[in-house]
Amino acid sequence: MRFSTANTENPNKFNFVKKARYFFIFSIIITVLGILTLGIFGLNYGVDFRAGSSVDIAVKKDLTGQKTEIEKFLVDNDFGKPGLTVGASRVTLRFDEVLNPTKEKALKQGFAAKFDKDASAEVNTVDVEIAKELQWNALKAILVASIGIVIYVSIRFEWRFAVAAIVALLHDAFIVISLFSIFRLEVNLPFIVAVLTIIGYSINDTIVIFDRVRENMRFAKIKSKLDIARVVNESIWQTLTRSVNTVMTVVVAALCLLIFGSEAIKLFSLAILFGLISGAYSSIFIASPLWLVLKNKQKPKTAVKSSTVI
Structure with missing residues (x-):
């Protein structure tokens, strides 16, 4: 997996595409650690999910x-x-x-x-039967939400955007689940609500960047893979301020709920806080570079056929 950009890139600006491999490696390491943690310790289920x-x-x-x-x-x-x-x-x-x-x-x-x-x-x-039913319904809710997002993004954009988006949002959900496993925090129904909220937030932030990528691809003169990489990098920079400002305003609200809220919503607020940070990270550093990897695997005759690639 190799990332590079045209020589005309501003050397003073951080190159998200060129450094993407490091973020991919970091996410893979976190995912593996999460799998090991879940395999060893499991989740600390609350009464909602156990008798x-x-x-x-x-x-x-x-x-x-x-x-x-x-x-x-x-x-x-x-x-x-x-x-x-x-x-x-x-x-x-x-x-x-x-x-x-x-x-x-x-x-x-x-x-x-x-x-x-x-x-x-x-x-x-x-009782035991209700607990098992609640676990299964929670998994179904996350699965149905993910399938719906894939279908929508595939129709609205293209399947490569859908794959990159679903990987990013599942990454966010898994990070939150892993952190709750590591710190032995209780998993209950509000936690499932928090995970679904995180999925919605993550896909919203990702779609904003994808939309800018698509718009820039329409007007860019695409002659090589370097040009596509340049478009992706510039698109991330153009939406970076919006992404950072959005996540910071919501983080402040989540922190206030965590600090001043009642005991009943503290774990919900903490899950949202974890998810917001993970969602901003994946939207900026994972989703678009992953789309670029998939795009570069497209056959050359269709990848650079015209200036309107998408």
Whole structure:
């Protein structure tokens, strides 16, 4: 795989096409590490995707400094060591097993008596069959979204753009999934919503660059592969400011949700943040150079047949 551009390129401007091989290698390494991590550790599924009970307790007191005491209370009363999140106004427990009515009652009464008499608890239970169905439906949602994007981009542009776009957005989704696996963050239904949002954001940013590439190809005098590479590089530069400004404004909003939002949306905000950064990276450094690789494999008689290649 070799990238090069015409000698008329401005030497002071970063050449995205010429350096693309390094970004490809970096993404391949991250992908391999992600596969290894998922193979070894898997994902930390929440109650939404595995059988168990989720207990959300609304409290009037701030119990953030009493996490150790809550853990001891749970162990002493034979509730084991569930996943525990303590916020200023909410305590969340995640049990791997389904709590029966007797244990539910004992937990509510014991917690209220020891920590906050005004506490109110809500228990949500997911059985094994529902958990499996939710996992499969989540995979179907991502698959259907990806197929729809491929069909649309193939019709609106061409199949090479579609292949490059789908590789970029799957790259973004996989990066987020791998990071959640590495840091053992909980995967629940809001996480799936975040992944679908990331896919939509990533394809939107990628399409903007692809549209500029297509417009520039229409008016460029294409005589060699070097000319196509020059068009791709210039197209990325022409849309770079827009891409950076867009991602930065959304990153600020995601950071505010992460810092000031409730415990219920923190993991959602974190997934969005990971995806925004990965989406900007793949749109700029992966998608268009990958399209160029596919375009250069086109037969010469059709690749440079006229000035209107696409």
